[in-house]
Amino acid sequence: METGRLENGMPCHNQKQAITSERRELEHAAKQVRFAGKSSSCSSTSADTARGGGRGGKGGGDAAAADGQDINSNCDIAKQIGPQLKLLPLNDQIRELQTIIRDKSTSRGDFVFSADRLAMEQGLRDCCRSIRIGKILIQSDEETQKAKVFYAKFPPDISRRKVLLMYPILNVSTTSRWLAPIVWENTFDQTVIDAIYKPQNITVATTVFAVGRYTRFLKDLLESAEQHFLVGYRVHYYLFTDLPDQVPVVKLGDGRKLTVIKTESSNRWQEISSRRMERIEKLIEEKLLHKVDYMFSLDVDSKFYAHWGAESLGDLVGVVHAWFFGLTRPQFTYERRPKSQAYIPYDEGDYYYGGAVFGGRPEKVLKLVQTCRRNLDIDRANQIEALWQEESHLNKYFLYNKPTKLLSPEYLWDDTKQRPSFMKVVRFTQVVKNYAEIRPNP
Numbered sequence: 001m002e003t004g005r006l007e008n009g010m011p012c013h014n015q016k017q018a019i020t021s022e023r024r025e026l027e028h029a030a031k032q033v034r035f036a037g038k039s040s041s042c043s044s045t046s047a048d049t050a051r052g053g054g055r056g057g058k059g060g061g062d063a064a065a066a067d068g069q070d071i072n073s074n075c076d077i078a079k080q081i082g083p084q085l086k087l088l089p090l091n092d093q094i095r096e097l098q099t100i101i102r103d104k105s106t107s108r109g110d111f112v113f114s115a116d117r118l119a120m121e122q123g124l125r126d127c128c129r130s131i132r133i134g135k136i137l138i139q140s141d142e143e144t145q146k147a148k149v150f151y152a153k154f155p156p157d158i159s160r161r162k163v164l165l166m167y168p169i170l171n172v173s174t175t176s177r178w179l180a181p182i183v184w185e186n187t188f189d190q191t192v193i194d195a196i197y198k199p200q201n202i203t204v205a206t207t208v209f210a211v212g213r214y215t216r217f218l219k220d221l222l223e224s225a226e227q228h229f230l231v232g233y234r235v236h237y238y239l240f241t242d243l244p245d246q247v248p249v250v251k252l253g254d255g256r257k258l259t260v261i262k263t264e265s266s267n268r269w270q271e272i273s274s275r276r277m278e279r280i281e282k283l284i285e286e287k288l289l290h291k292v293d294y295m296f297s298l299d300v301d302s303k304f305y306a307h308w309g310a311e312s313l314g315d316l317v318g319v320v321h322a323w324f325f326g327l328t329r330p331q332f333t334y335e336r337r338p339k340s341q342a343y344i345p346y347d348e349g350d351y352y353y354g355g356a357v358f359g360g361r362p363e364k365v366l367k368l369v370q371t372c373r374r375n376l377d378i379d380r381a382n383q384i385e386a387l388w389q390e391e392s393h394l395n396k397y398f399l400y401n402k403p404t405k406l407l408s409p410e411y412l413w414d415d416t417k418q419r420p421s422f423m424k425v426v427r428f429t430q431v432v433k434n435y436a437e438i439r440p441n442p
């Protein structure tokens, strides 16, 4: 991609309009160059940061490189294509224009003025009448989930030309194929949601496991939860740990409770993570069924950064894993060995769900954890452990028992991953951790 021609060689017939200031704007707008269907521009210097860190060395790196929404992967693509591709960084002028058009108080006139400058096409046509413009529309195919060119019209000699790629429109999907909502910022009205749930005086049970050295995450998780997680609602934390002495004292808000449950340790992290299923099963049967309205299971190595409210509640709730959002089926790290109960063939699957967050009504979650626990037992008897332990089994369960509500990666981000521009808020994130230092085994 090359903009030099715009400033130097491009024949501009309408010289009167191409006054210096307009040219400068054109230049600035041209810097908004991005990939169609990709989220962000990037500079080559950020290309090597934040790759696959959250997956403990298995599977994640490749996935990150192919992630359509990942700012870093744009740079990887730039590297693959070679020096003939130039990515221009987002600058303050563009940010200013974007801020103006998103501001509720912007006047109609200012909106049109700024939107025109961002869109650029008319400006280019006015300025440079001989410029040839092509269009391309790429979307994921509903069936195969692969990128599909729906429409393309280019000048016939495009291969010989310098191409300025601009103004992609990026959409995130807000419903699944089975019409379950996918919760993103701006897809819900918090006032309406609270008006529905507050009068019901609901209680939300929340299970957290902190075994061995993972107790160190408790303070940040609980303190940030008190600031952001279902604030104003009754929340009952059930904290499973082998080290009750290490549970920090955290001041809880009104109507909020914490119960510590002593649990066994294990010398394998895979076991600790997987055994959550049977422990949650027992807890639901003994304490939660018909007593609480909703529940969540959360990873402890996490932190809340922003509002997580009643918009997250539903009969059966799953969250789209940050590293796999926007990827296609074959790239998901499902269990691929038919011998495992978690097996999912390459031509099946909807999303890759994170094991760190799931929830719903207790009776629905009970079915989920029972099924996963049974399948984990069968696998154990057959001496096979699914690639991502209970997360693999959870993905299998959600394939045949579709969640009624999906939370977007805003609800399960990863601190090692750069936030793409279309994602307005990070609500809950996996914190950076040194796996070798905190886990009982490699």
Ligand SMILES: CC(=O)N[C@H]1[C@@H](OP(=O)(O)OP(=O)(O)OC[C@H]2O[C@@H](n3ccc(=O)[nH]c3=O)[C@H](O)[C@@H]2O)O[C@H](CO)[C@H](O)[C@@H]1O
Pocket: 054, 055, 056, 208, 209, 210, 211, 212, 213, 214, 269, 270, 272, 273, 298, 299, 300, 301, 321, 353, 354, 355, 356, 357, 388, 389, 390, 391, 412, 430, 438, 439, 440
């Ligand atoms: C973001 C995400 O979806 N993470 C999932 C992923 O990797 P993660 O790397 O997030 O797994 P992890 O090390 O955080 O383990 C999952 C959870 O098990 C607990 N724990 C684990 C080890 C230990 O020594 N002590 C302890 O308490 C703790 O609550 C932790 O949050 O895959 C795991 C299964 O392999 C789980 O499904 C995680 O939820």
Ligand SMILES: [Mn+2]
Pocket: 299, 300, 301, 356, 430
């Ligand atoms: Mn985790």
